[in-house]
Amino acid sequence: MSEYSDKELLDLFSDKEKRNYAFNLIVRKYQEKLYWHIRKIVVKHDDTDDILQNTFIKVWKGLDGFRKDSKLYTWLYRIATNESLTFLKQQKTKYLLPIVDYENHLSETLECDEYFNGDEIQCKLQKAILELPEKQRIVFNLKYFEEMKYDDMSEILETSVGALKASYHHAVKKIENYFKED
Amino acid sequence: MKNFNEKLEELKGNTINPFSVPKDYFEEFPTRIQEKIVSEKKELSWAMRVLYYVKPHFALGFMIIAFAAISITAVDFILSGRNEAGLGNELFTRTIEVDAYEFTEQHFIDVLLEDKKDVIEKKEIETDHYINYLVNEDIDYGTLIDEL
Numbered sequence: 332m333s334e335y336s337d338k339e340l341l342d343l344f345s346d347k348e349k350r351n352y353a354f355n356l357i358v359r360k361y362q363e364k365l366y367w368h369i370r371k372i373v374v375k376h377d378d379t380d381d382i383l384q385n386t387f388i389k390v391w392k393g394l395d396g397f398r399k400d401s402k403l404y405t406w407l408y409r410i411a412t413n414e415s416l417t418f419l420k421q422q423k424t425k426y427l428l429p430i431v432d433y434e435n436h437l438s439e440t441l442e443c444d445e446y447f448n449g450d451e452i453q454c455k456l457q458k459a460i461l462e463l464p465e466k467q468r469i470v471f472n473l474k475y476f477e478e479m480k481y482d483d484m485s486e487i488l489e490t491s492v493g494a495l496k497a498s499y500h501h502a503v504k505k506i507e508n509y510f511k512e513d
Numbered sequence: 514m515k516n517f518n519e520k521l522e523e524l525k526g527n528t529i530n531p532f533s534v535p536k537d538y539f540e541e542f543p544t545r546i547q548e549k550i551v552s553e554k555k556e557l558s559w560a561m562r563v564l565y566y567v568k569p570h571f572a573l574g575f576m577i578i579a580f581a582a583i584s585i586t587a588v589d590f591i592l593s594g595r596n597e598a599g600l601g602n603e604l605f606t607r608t609i610e611v612d613a614y615e616f617t618e619q620h621f622i623d624v625l626l627e628d629k630k631d632v633i634e635k636k637e638i639e640t641d642h643y644i645n646y647l648v649n650e651d652i653d654y655g656t657l658i659d660e661l
Contacts, residue, residue: 351547354547354550355543355547358542358543358546359543362539363539366534366539367530370532376532376534376535380538383542384545387546388546388549391550446532446533446534446535447531447533449531449532450531452524453531454531457531475521503518503521506517506521507517510517
């Protein structure tokens with residue numbers, strides 16, 4: 332399964348008889364990476380599951396028109412990121428919560444989430460990350476946890492590499508301050 | 514800053530992912546997503562089938578509505594043209610009947626002359642120009658008549 336490159340998967344998908352099989356391979360290859368990417372943005376497992384499903388449905392619908400010269404995995408990450416941000420926006424509108432209150436709500440969710448079993452220091456780090464503005468949080472997660480290259484991140488977030496580096500620098504500073512204050 | 518970056522790296526080195534998922538989540542997810550896509554396809558194909566059967570009736574309905582709309586617009590356009598003309602004349606007559614007592618005969622003459630005033634003034638300017646030309650060139654009336 333892992334021997335298939337993105338290009339091979341796309342070639343396989345363009346064959347109408349094999350497209351279901353190819354899509355299944357794409358899901359298997361990227362589901363975990365996308366899941367953890369979304370989970371770190373929205374925190375709750377159930378929300379992550381919904382967003383991941385929507386992401387792959389969009390991928391299924393859009394894969395026909397996908398240009399083969401683009402990178403599949405940055406495209407997948409872009410869809411997942413946009414879906415997550417849309418979800419957060421909907422939640423804030425739905426409950427009429429200001430941004431700060433919503434970040435607090437996510438911190439509380441983290442504490443009582445049955446699928447979070449980190450120790451004290453891990454919990455503190457996650458809470459510090461949740462204090463960051465949304466875009467900065469995504470940049471920090473992609474760089475710190477997934478060790479993604481700035482070039483790829485630039486394609487996903489449609490932001491310049493310089494801006495992303497600055498964003499990561501500010502994020503680390505804020506997390507450091509959070510640790511010092513606490 | 515540098516120290517904290519190192520601290521973060523150390524933290525990452527020791528960190529086992531603090532989040533977890535329900536049992537067999539990733540094993541079952543591809544099947545769930547395939548099922549969802551199949552059900553979406555079924556819903557879509559049902560909608561397409563309904564559209565396939567309803568389309569000819571819709572087309573006929575749209576044709577009738579379009580024909581009716583064009584007919585109504587055309588008739589309305591023709592009638593409105595007539596009405597506007599009729600209304601226009603009627604309005605002038607009515608205005609004269611009702612308001613005429615406020616004006617004297619001289620008012621109407623002034624108004625009519627006002628319309629022609631510009632034309633008369635233009636003609637006067639042209640005549641002056643010709644007279645000046647004849648005077649400057651010392652051409653007398655008799656010579657001019659002979660030439661014509």
